[in-house]
Amino acid sequence: MSYQTLTTEAQAGTIPLRHPDSIIDRPPPPPVPSTDPQLIADDSPSAPKAADHDLFKMAPSEALALLIAGVELLVRITGDVPPTPPPKSPTVPHMSGMQAEKENIVRSYSDRSLARLRKQAELEAKRLAAKESKPEFQESQDIDGVRLKPHPGLMSPPPQSEPYVVVGADSQPVNLQHSAITRKFYSKNEPPITINQYLQRLHQFCPMSTAVYLATSLYIHRLAVEERAIPVTRRNAHRLVLAGLRVAMKALEDLSYPHAKMAKVGGVSEAELARLEISFCFLVGFELVVGESRLQKHYELLKDKTSRYRCDNMEVPILTLKPRPRGAVQPAA
Incomplete structure (x- = not known):
């Protein structure tokens, strides 16, 4: 039966009306x-926990x-920060001017010099020796009403002098050492290859x-963000x-690539790679071993952080309308 037929029958009254209280x-x-x-029923309901990503099943890629996203984020936030310039000191060639260089060194702790x-x-x-050579008499003392007889030459033992401990008397200040370490990571010009490549x-x-x-990402994040030891540019x-x-591989893995191969792939000499390893260890304070919990938090x-930065810096496409040239006739529809 079609809709028009039902409508016609309802208007004509041929369809019986049902009682509203019918079952x-x-x-x-x-x-x-x-x-x-x-x-x-659960008397102690717990909040739903987010599924943690298993680091042991994560692919290296x-x-x-x-790591790429984190380093690029630090680079964008920091910008181009030049390294600390080296201290201005006269450069003496060879070893003939060593004495002149020593004379120009300013001792920060001259009052504590060993000499x-x-x-x-x-x-x-x-x-103390001159004082011991002269006999002295102690004054008589009364102990419980009894006066003791003084003895010549009896004197109290001389106080023992504490040993002199000189720590870092001739060392450089900490800021100069830190600047010298951080300068080893800077290049004169910006490398032609990106961090991703x-x-x-x-x-x-x-x-x-x-x-x-x-x-590695945790090390760099700790140096740049938490300790602010070096800006990432x-x-x-x-x-x-x-x-x-290189340092993380030696600290966490049983095997590592040869030094020469790592230097060749990284684009540096073997001596420079060794200096970079040592400098990096000093920057992080030799705190290289990290556990699963710290890696999970990082x-x-x-x-x-990377997802939030991508959302904040998402470029919205802008609609541009080309101006219509004057005198152009719009075609009729």
């Missing part, structure tokens, strides 16, 4: 979840992508594990990443 047209009662017999302390110790020893090259010829990539990011990967932080 056939009454809807079922609304459900009550608390009365469900299959319901299981995924960890490499996070002056030795002279003071000798004068103190002479004074550089790390992809390292991964192609010297592939590493997931833990090495995440640990386009002129030092390549050497920082290379040294971090993974979550890195993933959140």
